[in-house]
Amino acid sequence: MAALKSMAIFCIGIGYFIYYLGWRWFYLRVVVRNKTARGKVHTKAYLALDATTQLYYEVIDICQGPENNKETLVLLHGGLTSITAWFSQLPFLARRYRVICLDLRGQGRSTLGDLPFSYRLFSTDVFRLMDQLQIQRFHIAGWSDGGNTGLIAALDHPERIKSLVTVGSNYHYSGLKKTVKKDISTVETFSHPIMARLLYSIESSHPARWPELVKRTLALWRDYPRLNESDLQKVETPTLNVMGEYDMVSRAHAENMSEYLPMGKLKIISGRGHSLLFTEPKLISKMISDFILENN
Numbered sequence: 001m002a003a004l005k006s007m008a009i010f011c012i013g014i015g016y017f018i019y020y021l022g023w024r025w026f027y028l029r030v031v032v033r034n035k036t037a038r039g040k041v042h043t044k045a046y047l048a049l050d051a052t053t054q055l056y057y058e059v060i061d062i063c064q065g066p067e068n069n070k071e072t073l074v075l076l077h078g079g080l081t082s083i084t085a086w087f088s089q090l091p092f093l094a095r096r097y098r099v100i101c102l103d104l105r106g107q108g109r110s111t112l113g114d115l116p117f118s119y120r121l122f123s124t125d126v127f128r129l130m131d132q133l134q135i136q137r138f139h140i141a142g143w144s145d146g147g148n149t150g151l152i153a154a155l156d157h158p159e160r161i162k163s164l165v166t167v168g169s170n171y172h173y174s175g176l177k178k179t180v181k182k183d184i185s186t187v188e189t190f191s192h193p194i195m196a197r198l199l200y201s202i203e204s205s206h207p208a209r210w211p212e213l214v215k216r217t218l219a220l221w222r223d224y225p226r227l228n229e230s231d232l233q234k235v236e237t238p239t240l241n242v243m244g245e246y247d248m249v250s251r252a253h254a255e256n257m258s259e260y261l262p263m264g265k266l267k268i269i270s271g272r273g274h275s276l277l278f279t280e281p282k283l284i285s286k287m288i289s290d291f292i293l294e295n296n
Contacts, residue, residue: 047129049105053113055125057102058083059133060094071162071292072138073097074126076146078168079217080196082108082203085143088281089288096289097139102129104145106213108203117220122149123156130160139295141165141288143277147241148225154237155227163295164239165288168247168274171227175253184221187214232260238295239264242287244272244279 041061046054063070073093077085083101093099104122106112115121126149130138139162142150147169154161170176176184184190192214201207239261243254245268258266267287272279 046109047132049125049128050113052111053105053115054111055102055105055129056083056109057100057129060090060099060101062094063096063098070098071096071296072135073099073288073292074130074138074140075099075101076122076126076140076142076149077101077104077107078144078146079221080107080193080200080214082199084108084199084203085277088277089285092282092285093289097292100129100133100135100138102126103203104149106209106216107200109205111205112209112213112216117216119145119148119152119220119225120156123152126153127157127160136160137162139163139165139292141167142169143167144169144274145220151227151235151239152225154235154239155231158234158236161237163292164237165242165291166239167242167276167284168244168249169241170249170253171225171232171257172253173222173224173226175249175257176221177248177250180248181222184218187211187218190214190218229256229260232257232264233262235261235263237263238291240267240287240291241265242267242269242276242284244268244274244276245270246273248274 041059043059046056049055061070075083075086075089075093077083082103086101090099090101102125103110105125106117122145137160140150140153142148142165144167147166148171150161150164150166151169151171154164182189197210200210200213241254241258241264243249243251243266247254251268254266254268258264269276269280269283276284
């Protein structure tokens with residue numbers, strides 16, 4: 001039974017990978033390119049963070065409407081993934097908002113650099129990018145590590161974050177379930193995600209540094225984030241916390257997070273786990289868009 005389950009998960013992963021490649025080719029290369037030719041914008045670029053770190057990002061600005069009236073949405077992916085995690089949501093969201101995607105440092109096409117990972121470091125990177133793009137206020141949607149990063153961003157700079165949607169995120173490392181804590185306790189016990197490893201080998205400019213990326217990421221998951229209830233009470237940003245019923249973050253932790261956030265809401269998706277971006281793509285897209293409309 002376990003072997004069949006593993007095989008099913010692997011086949012689903014391959015299916016998503018093929019789906020992603022098709023989407024990347026058709027949507028970004030055909031649809032977006034055609035709209036770009038009519039005066040719209042699709043930018044791919046790097047921002048130098050320091051001597052050893054380049055942050056890769058994309059700006060997809062194809063939505064209709066006056067330039068000064070567009071809402072900007074920043075999408076932040078989860079750990080050991082990249083911009084590609086949002087491929088199912090991008091077609092829907094890009095029609096409605098100016099979308100900015102970035103690969104968190106060391107992941108996707110961004111280079112690893114020399115600094116240890118922290119969510120505050122990731123948050124600082126986001127603001128440096130937005131300053132570079134001269135965008136003062138924006139919305140954030142973050143999955144897993146991306147949501148953790150968004151929460152830190154909203155705590156540190158509430159005046160700049162108009163709304164925040166977190167998907168499968170936690171405010172303290174203790175919120176992870178026991179089985180997850182055991183899995184990430186050492187590199188030896190960690191079950192490497194096959195598809196993440198495959199995409200990294202394709203996207204990264206230094207694919208041989210995957211073991212180092214995993215080591216830094218596991219250290220991050222084991223010891224961070226470290227927010228407490230008092231910190232949550234200081235977050236002034238309207239926040240929607242979306243969780244799967246069988247998420248890797250405990251339900252009690254998610255409920256606590258939403259209770260202490262002054263403008264927090266919680267939505268539990270029945271029968272689903274941590275991979276809501278892939279298992280409920282349309283629902284997640286609509287929830288993000290609806291929450292932005294509520295908080296313009």
